[in-house]
Amino acid sequence: MNTVVLIKQVPQAAELPWDSRTGRLKREASEGMMNPACKHALEAGLRIKERHGGTVMAVSMGPPEAEEVLREALALGADQAVLLCDPRLAGADTLATSYTLARAVERVCPDFDLVLLGCHTTDSETGQVGPQMAEELDLPAVCDAEDIQIQGKRLTARRVSDGFLETLELTLPALLTVTTQEFTPRDTPLGGVERAFAQAQVRVLDAEALGADSSRMGAAGSAGSMLRVYSPTAQKKGVLLKGAVKKNVQDLLDRYGDRLGGLIRKDLGLEG
Amino acid sequence: MEEAQKQVWVFGDYRNYFQNRVTLQLIARARELAAAMDGQVCVLLFGHELQDWIDEYVAHGADTVLVIDHPSLKVYQSETYTGLLVDLARQHRPEIILVGATSFGRELAARSAKRLNTGLTADCVDLRIDEQGLLVQTAPGFGGNLLAEIVIPRHRPQMATVRPGTFQELPHDYLRAARVERLDLPPNLPPERVRLVKSERLPPREQALENAEVVVCGGRGMGSKKKFRNLHELARLLDGQVGATRPVVYAHWAEDGALVGQAGRQIKPQVLFSFGISGAIQHTAGISGNPFLVAVNKNPNAVMMQMADVGLVADANQVCLALIRELKNRLRT
Ligand SMILES: Cc1cc2nc3c(=O)[nH]c(=O)nc-3n(C[C@H](O)[C@H](O)[C@H](O)COP(=O)(O)OP(=O)(O)OC[C@H]3O[C@@H](n4cnc5c(N)ncnc54)[C@H](O)[C@@H]3O)c2cc1C
Numbered sequence: 001m002n003t004v005v006l007i008k009q010v011p012q013a014a015e016l017p018w019d020s021r022t023g024r025l026k027r028e029a030s031e032g033m034m035n036p037a038c039k040h041a042l043e044a045g046l047r048i049k050e051r052h053g054g055t056v057m058a059v060s061m062g063p064p065e066a067e068e069v070l071r072e073a074l075a076l077g078a079d080q081a082v083l084l085c086d087p088r089l090a091g092a093d094t095l096a097t098s099y100t101l102a103r104a105v106e107r108v109c110p111d112f113d114l115v116l117l118g119c120h121t122t123d124s125e126t127g128q129v130g131p132q133m134a135e136e137l138d139l140p141a142v143c144d145a146e147d148i149q150i151q152g153k154r155l156t157a158r159r160v161s162d163g164f165l166e167t168l169e170l171t172l173p174a175l176l177t178v179t180t181q182e183f184t185p186r187d188t189p190l191g192g193v194e195r196a197f198a199q200a201q202v203r204v205l206d207a208e209a210l211g212a213d214s215s216r217m218g219a220a221g222s223a224g225s226m227l228r229v230y231s232p233t234a235q236k237k238g239v240l241l242k243g244a245v246k247k248n249v250q251d252l253l254d255r256y257g258d259r260l261g262g263l264i265r266k267d268l269g270l271e272g
Numbered sequence: 273m274e275e276a277q278k279q280v281w282v283f284g285d286y287r288n289y290f291q292n293r294v295t296l297q298l299i300a301r302a303r304e305l306a307a308a309m310d311g312q313v314c315v316l317l318f319g320h321e322l323q324d325w326i327d328e329y330v331a332h333g334a335d336t337v338l339v340i341d342h343p344s345l346k347v348y349q350s351e352t353y354t355g356l357l358v359d360l361a362r363q364h365r366p367e368i369i370l371v372g373a374t375s376f377g378r379e380l381a382a383r384s385a386k387r388l389n390t391g392l393t394a395d396c397v398d399l400r401i402d403e404q405g406l407l408v409q410t411a412p413g414f415g416g417n418l419l420a421e422i423v424i425p426r427h428r429p430q431m432a433t434v435r436p437g438t439f440q441e442l443p444h445d446y447l448r449a450a451r452v453e454r455l456d457l458p459p460n461l462p463p464e465r466v467r468l469v470k471s472e473r474l475p476p477r478e479q480a481l482e483n484a485e486v487v488v489c490g491g492r493g494m495g496s497k498k499k500f501r502n503l504h505e506l507a508r509l510l511d512g513q514v515g516a517t518r519p520v521v522y523a524h525w526a527e528d529g530a531l532v533g534q535a536g537r538q539i540k541p542q543v544l545f546s547f548g549i550s551g552a553i554q555h556t557a558g559i560s561g562n563p564f565l566v567a568v569n570k571n572p573n574a575v576m577m578q579m580a581d582v583g584l585v586a587d588a589n590q591v592c593l594a595l596i597r598e599l600k601n602r603l604r605t
């Protein structure tokens with residue numbers, strides 16, 4: 001079983017600082033981490049390797065710092081790691097990202113049996129890259145897998161989809177996206193970090209090395225374009241109460257108790 | 273179908289209650305978009321024995337329903353449905369395709385956008401047509417309190433997914449008439465490679481939070497798991513339900529099911545208490561119906577405070593405790 005796991009580095013902070021002058025996110029101000037769903041996908045890959053043998057290759061597209069999450073993948077047990085890193089790949093939407101990642105998988109691991117992704121990322125949360133890569137690689141695919149069983153070339157996956165618990169079956173090679181429900185990631189094994197830094201290499205590829213159509217990658221290959229990014233301003237202008245908590249709470253119920261009480265059909269009005 | 277007229281398509285997603293509602297909600301917004309470009313609304317419907325759904329979509333605003341009704345489409349299948357949608361889109365060239373952001377819808381939309389080589393914006397909170405006739409898609413921006421306006425200038429169709437609860441459906445009008453076009457299953461459709469072996473309907477998800485008239489929401493500003501529990505007592509006194517923000521759920525102060533927002537539940541209470549919540553768009557996107565909002569925050573400039581009818585500048589937990597005490601007095605419980 002040769003498995004490729006696609007791993008994205010995402011900012012650790014849920015809320016990124018924002019430069020109101022340029023309208024851009026200050027991404028550099030935040031620490032990166034492995035996207036949680038990708039970590040579960042990696043865990044799924046490692047467990048499949050433990051059961052069925054073979055290799056696990058981690059692939060990421062991102063800035064040079066994304067090498068960190070690939071080192072982490074190596075420390076956890078991935079056999080090889082590849083980073084696609086090129087300014088020309090920046091600004092990609094999911095159309096361009098799925099194209100680029102598909103070409104990369106074909107290039108670095110042409111004899112793969114299984115491609116694993118996270119179900120979504122915490123920074124963009126589109127969940128589109130998985131199904132779009134399945135299209136691009138023309139593979140049978142299951143999104144949001146929570147259980148994976150493999151027998152020979154047959155793979156069975158279970159998932160929850162819109163109120164149904166589904167069991168699906170397909171023939172390898174295939175692509176799966178993995179949720180954060182199952183496949184709880186392992187702790188980094190002793191010696192893992194050392195191995196990841198001392199022995200294993202992160203192979204870095206640029207756009208040229210992919211031998212792919214550059215007009216379909218990066219911002220050039222993207223369909224969507226951003227008109228503006230803004231901070232939504234609040235519409236309502238209400239009352240602001242400051243000072244002693246007890247008094248304010250009493251004030252609140254004195255002033256609005258009838259209204260609140262009316263809505264919940266209880267008498268919250270004036271005391272006594 | 274009259275090809276000259278611009279078309280706004282909606283994928284008819286009917287498998288369970290939420291999908292059914294989100295389709296109706298999308299039809300309502302599609303009508304506004306179509307009106308702005310002199311176009312019409314067309315709903316796509318794939319499956320078996322679909323008459324009830326045809327009637328439902330017509331009554332809720334479809335101008336045309338394109339139907340493929342066949343026993344082999346009885347269960348949802350991503351590859352097959354994608355093939356059908358993409359074929360039809362190539363023939364009829366709609367300007368816009370809207371899909372509900374259900375599990376199935378998300379995958380279908382992503383695959384279709386890929387095959388049609390076009391852009392797809394996920395989880396739009398607003399959709400409108402600009403002066404040039406382009407679809408402006410507003411979606412929460414990556415991380416933080418940001419909204420992004422996205423257009424798809426050169427590719428067609430312009431595609432978007434929208435979460436259930438974002439738009440309001442139109443009233444059911446059983447007198448409406450529309451054109452219903454029944455199409456045959458294309459003969460050359462490749463077989464589905466992913467076989468559904470078993471499908472069990474899960475017990476319906478609890479809707480208590482979605483349907484609650486009073487919601488008490490807590491965020492990171494509550495301070496700790498222990499303090500967060502006080503919100504449950506307050507909610508009990510108010511006959512309400514407890515909601516939470518993502519950091520709170522991640523920290524296990526509250527269950528996953530309490531998450532309110534883009535990635536969680538969509539609430540529409542009459543009264544909302546918000547404790548120690550900054551008001552990130554991903555959270556506020558889950559609140560609709562313009563509730564009477566009481567916000568508590570140390571920072572008077574937090575977005576949630578600006579949105580509030582009453583804002584208390586104070587420690588969240590202290591206000592929670594004071595409210596519990598005061599309510600107990602007044603309710604004499
Ligand atoms: C793709 C994506 C999807 C997301 N989906 C969701 C979602 O569905 N739901 C969701 O909630 N979030 C979601 N988020 C996260 C969201 O962006 C915010 O990070 C989150 O809502 C912030 O939660 P918070 O307000 O509790 O925390 P913070 O933003 O940290 O705010 C805490 C607030 O508490 C105040 N405070 C601090 N101490 C006190 C005190 N002692 N007393 C009173 N006030 C105090 C602070 O002034 C601050 O305003 C999503 C993010 C992304 C990127």
Ligand SMILES: Nc1ncnc2c1ncn2[C@@H]1O[C@H](COP(=O)(O)O)[C@@H](O)[C@H]1O
Pocket residue numbers: 006007008009035037038041059060061062094097101116117118119120121124125126127128129130
């Ligand atoms: N730049 C990237 N590098 C590697 N994998 C990615 C990248 N972007 C997305 N993915 C994969 O696609 C999944 C879904 O991402 P998204 O569609 O952006 O929510 C992630 O969990 C990753 O497995």
